[in-house]
Amino acid sequence: MTESRPSAAPAAVLWDMDGTLVDTEPYWIATEHAMADKYGGTWSQEQALSLVGNDLLSSGRVLKEAWGLPQSPAEVVEELLDGVVARVEESVPWQPGAPELLASLRDAGVPCALVTMSYERFVAPILRHLPAETFRVIVTGDQVERGKPHPEPYLTAAASLGLDPQDCVAIEDSNTGAKSAEAAGCAVLVVENHVPVLDGPRRVFRPTLQGLGPADVATVLAEVAARG
Structure with a gap:
């Protein structure tokens, strides 16, 4: 049975792929x-x-x-x-906790989008391992004119969902991606992987996605909002 979306949850969660969803x-x-x-x-x-x-x-x-x-x-x-x-x-090398968080967001009714600079032909074999319509919107690098760190990819994803980026949480693992999401107006949940990520006014750091659920993602939006 599908749960209703928590009132404090973000309007959507916008996922980076390489290094965030999968450790490719x-x-x-x-x-x-x-x-x-x-x-x-x-x-x-x-x-x-x-x-x-x-x-x-x-x-x-x-x-x-x-x-x-x-x-x-x-x-x-x-x-x-x-x-x-x-x-x-x-082999698809999933990041620890990523598939579980995706599933819990789906169960909670929180829409997800994939925002990656990889091209569609690389994304397709990864998506085949996930339930259909896991991502309501998919933005790939060959679909945008200006890639990350420009905000266009995240602006495109939010617009495709009919949402204000400020009501969305992006999940990223790199400075380039975090800069793109932040410039678009998203709150950014940063889980560092292969490269260190600088601090930023709309960035909230967590050591891993393991054990995180919709309520934890909602706290990211709340933390950023509290900063003004």
Whole structure:
């Protein structure tokens, strides 16, 4: 039986994907290193982590320049996606507590959206492991003109749900993503993963998603509202 949405709950929860819903950052990094080896280039862990949260075309431009590739940034991204999609089709590495929180939000009647800079063909095999319509709205990097850290992705998700971003909580793991959600007006629940995230006026930090439910997400909105 579906519960009614708690009155204190956010109007919606807007989820980042890589590093937040699923721990796929190691897949991206492994693929980047494989491409560096293929093209005789070098690539460090520090360089890889600097791309976390970026829109893919920006990353494609960085990789093209780093390795002096003749391909366009878009072509570099497609090769990168080939490698990462192959890995995620073998195994989906869920972040601890993420599937459980998604399920509890669904049971509480809180709508969720996915806001990711990954492209649709990478998102699809992950969504196949979730119940249909887990996300009422899906915004991918190939659907927006300006990716994170620009607010467009989160503004697009909130508008598609017919909601004010200020009534929504975004869940993020990177500075780039948190900046995007904050600029859109969302309260941001930050769970750090591979990179440290700076403090911000609309950011609330938690060590993990494990054990969190709708009431815990509601406290994020309340904390941000109390700051004025």
